[in-house]
Amino acid sequence: MTDQLLQALPVSTLVLGACGGAGATTTTLGLANTAAARGGAVVAVDATPAGGDVAERGADAVLSVSGLEQLVAAGPVADDVFDGYCSRTSAGTRILNRIGNQTASEREFHTLTGSLRARGVSAVHDLGHRLRAAYLAPLLATPSPIVLVVPCRADAFNRLRSALQSIGDTLGEPGLARTVVTVSNQDATGWQVDIDLLREYLGGQVWGIETIPYDEHLGMGIVIDHSKLAPDTRAAYERVSAAASAIAEGRPERV
């Protein structure tokens, strides 16, 4: 298990929320910071259509006022200039935020994806809760792992079904086979829904199911400092990260 956990993140990981407030942005930052804390070069990318809050939530070291819109418009840039467009976490993750004065476009993500690959970094994409938008085509063109985040609530589990349907409709069974459902507990009183039942229902339909426990630091809603996460939370991100690596390598570990 230890070896598995030490694997680097794939070139691209897609984080999708099953509903609003699912924890997709938090999980994006958790995965990216986990890799960065191990010394990996990783960028958390705001891949929402009109701009999310990944920088506001995660940039505990440097908050850039620039966005990926400007980076793409600038064309090829040197590494130090690239860094200038990025916000930073104290763990070392670079964050490319969308300012939101333009909505996302396919061409933009085509350019950005190429730029990130040329730099040899791992990208964790925060997609928000929308997978079918056309601008995501460059991200969906490669068999990236999909981390589908769902809060541990009955209503969210029920909405998870439409999110799974969306993945199936967009990417077919191969997309579902690359999906690790990640249950995020945002309730300090404990796990409110039977996750084992969810495992039973989804057995064989997705790659796997992981859980992220309630974390007091995350529950405060303040800017996230990775070093302040509980050990169990960091271990959970390690597991999800390992799942993403396994998926990228095509290891058929299903529920």
Next chain:
Amino acid sequence: MTEPPNRAPLDRFSHWFPPFASAPAPRSTAPAAETEQQPPAPTWLTPGDEPDPTPPVRGGRDKQTLAVAGAAAAVIAVLAGVVAVIASTSGDASGTPVAAADSGWCVESRDGSTETGNGPGGTSDGVAAILGFDHAYYVARSGAKAREVVAPDAPVGSAETIQGGIDSVPEGTEHCLAITETEPGRYAVTLSELRPDGSAKKYEQVVTTADRDGRTYITSIGDAK
């Protein structure tokens, strides 16, 4: 046997798994469910929060210039209220199909006095407030954020009421606004809604705004007569 015509579609995703039942209401530990609710910091919408299109500048945390999800437009808003009104009183305003398109269906643009878009908005002017309201409604899906750009005394529902409306809109619904200022502080708004199932609707609304302490807030949302 005659099947009730509307029975089957009620749970279109039951082939994944049957619905989970809601958790029983907490009994012994009463107020725990509220612990994660953090009221938004009152300073999150400051005039300096507008998106800055300038080239890269780096700064510390105090230079929060990133787009504010806040506010914006529109109206629909309190689905529980306004949309209900539209549905019941204005036949031509509810459910009028609009051209559905996947990509680029909402291109930010200005045509004369009409601004089109679905950006994050802000509180710099009326258009920004309307944009911000609907961005909070459809993108952030946060009643609290939507209420942030509505004047406290405005006859618009509470954050909780707005949240109820938001929750009634399917996750993944996209929106687009065409906003025309018809007189100072009064806007004719066309809100187009594109739902995940491909259905589209259009709402015609009238929104008023007012400046308070250097910011602009929505003071009323109504359907166009």
